[in-house]
Amino acid sequence: MTELEHYINSYFGIVGxxxxxxxxxxxxPSSLKKGDYFLKTGKSCDRLSFIQxxxxxxxxxxxxxxxxxxxxxxxxxxxxxSSLVFSSPARFSIQALTDAELYTINKADYVAIGKLxxxxxxxxxxxxxxxxxxxxxxIFSHLSMTAEERYNFFFEHNKELFNQVPLQYIASMLGMTxxxxxxxxxxxxx
Amino acid sequence: MTELEHYINSYFGIVGxxxxxxxxxxxxPSSLKKGDYFLKTGKSCDRLSFIQxxxxxxxxxxxxxxxxxxxxxxxxxxxxxSSLVFSSPARFSIQALTDAELYTINKADYVAIGKLxxxxxxxxxxxxxxxxxxxxxxIFSHLSMTAEERYNFFFEHNKELFNQVPLQYIASMLGMTxxxxxxxxxxxxx
DNA sequence: CTAATTTCTTGATATTTATCAAGAGCTTTT
DNA sequence: AAAAGCTCTTGATAAATATCAAGAAATTAG
Numbered sequence: 001m002t003e004l005e006h007y008i009n010s011y012f013g014i015v016g017x018x019x020x021x022x023x024x025x026x027x028x029p030s031s032l033k034k035g036d037y038f039l040k041t042g043k044s045c046d047r048l049s050f051i052q053x054x055x056x057x058x059x060x061x062x063x064x065x066x067x068x069x070x071x072x073x074x075x076x077x078x079x080x081x082s083s084l085v086f087s088s089p090a091r092f093s094i095q096a097l098t099d100a101e102l103y104t105i106n107k108a109d110y111v112a113i114g115k116l117x118x119x120x121x122x123x124x125x126x127x128x129x130x131x132x133x134x135x136x137x138x139i140f141s142h143l144s145m146t147a148e149e150r151y152n153f154f155f156e157h158n159k160e161l162f163n164q165v166p167l168q169y170i171a172s173m174l175g176m177t178x179x180x181x182x183x184x185x186x187x188x189x190x
Numbered sequence: 191m192t193e194l195e196h197y198i199n200s201y202f203g204i205v206g207x208x209x210x211x212x213x214x215x216x217x218x219p220s221s222l223k224k225g226d227y228f229l230k231t232g233k234s235c236d237r238l239s240f241i242q243x244x245x246x247x248x249x250x251x252x253x254x255x256x257x258x259x260x261x262x263x264x265x266x267x268x269x270x271x272s273s274l275v276f277s278s279p280a281r282f283s284i285q286a287l288t289d290a291e292l293y294t295i296n297k298a299d300y301v302a303i304g305k306l307x308x309x310x311x312x313x314x315x316x317x318x319x320x321x322x323x324x325x326x327x328x329i330f331s332h333l334s335m336t337a338e339e340r341y342n343f344f345f346e347h348n349k350e351l352f353n354q355v356p357l358q359y360i361a362s363m364l365g366m367t368x369x370x371x372x373x374x375x376x377x378x379x380x
Numbered sequence: 381c382t383a384a385t386t387t388c389t390t391g392a393t394a395t396t397t398a399t400c401a402a403g404a405g406c407t408t409t410t
Numbered sequence: 411a412a413a414a415g416c417t418c419t420t421g422a423t424a425a426a427t428a429t430c431a432a433g434a435a436a437t438t439a440g
């Protein structure tokens with residue numbers, strides 16, 4: 001089983017191995033150089049990628065700053081879901097923080113999976129429902145935790161990220177300034 | 191077309207009118223008195239309800255306070271999605287803030303819709319994807335806006351809520367204390 | 381390898397938001 | 411209508427976080 005098959009299987013559960021292969025064969029290898037854009041705000045997002053290696057930053061600009069919504073990495077999918085699914089203009093830009101290897105499926109093939117695999121929509125629904133739940137938890141963390149608590153929680157669960165991407169982006173996605181992040185970090189390293 | 195049919199149609203898009211009726215007929219009227227619980231943290235959530243009237247508060251308790259995740263009202267669905275779909279213990283409690291009329295489908299019937307209506311999972315996927323997008327925006331608001339900006343934005347879009355439920359719960363779901371909420375409110379009323 | 385650039389840290393200070401405490405307004409109950 | 415509970419407001423103060431500015435450290439480019 002390829003790594004892609006392994007991950008898709010783990011996210012979408014029991015799919016027959018022939019179906020699994022049908023799906024993964026629609027994903028084509030591609031790569032990004034550090035700094036390359038996967039997507040720019042306002043464009044339509046016409047693909048979904050699986051990250052084989054590297055880090056991508058999902059962000060949007062406000063009048064006075066760039067806000068990092070998320071950093072995606074090995075083993076995760078990346079896309080602007082609302083743009084992919086509803087053909088709306090992308091709200092986010094997505095940029096490679098490092099060189100990255102992706103497996104990418106274009107929109108037409110993505111849409112075709114539903115015709116190809118009868119249970120696909122059900123599995124996809126379950127997958128998106130899980131993503132929804134993760135976002136609910138993330139909102140809850142902003143309603144109930146201080147910056148320091150969010151830092152500690154995130155650090156415990158994503159240690160590896162901290163020496164691989166600029167910390168300012170992690171600060172932003174946790175909802176604090178780089179300075180606050182740095183001070184909290186110092187405290188937690190003592 | 192009943193109100194329930196109207197809403198389901200508007201959320202789930204084109205469903206044949208016979209299918210639409212098949213679905214809505216699975217929802218049974220029920221009601222809650224003010225203060226009644228729709229769901230308690232830790233239990234399994236075995237139903238999905240459409241709110242015909244009234245207000246329900248979705249919240250969870252931390253060691254030192256209750257945090258309101260959301261307030262749901264007329265025209266919206268209410269459930270703990272992760273518990274309903276994955277049979278996990280509910281993370282949230284859901285309590286009626288006022289008397290409320292619901293149309294409720296139990297889990298068995300909810301699961302059965304998928305067998306009954308071929309395109310159901312696809313429509314449901316789209317529905318959950320839209321909910322996902324709303325949560326993404328909500329997270330973004332916590333990363334990019336001050337308490338005052340969140341207040342103003344929410345107020346503009348949900349004026350009617352402000353004289354129908356205790357403001358402390360709105361404060362909590364916007365991620366601020368009742369005192370801060372009250373001060374911002376005073377400012378914005380001048 | 382050095383220079384240039386970017387990122388991170390630190391200190392001083394300002395602003396935002398939370399906490400605590402008390403009282404005023406509402407609702408509900410009796 | 412009075413009493414009892416909530417809920418909301420207000421003030422004083424404390425704590426958390428942001429801003430601004432400068433320099434240190436790390437990374438990238440030449």
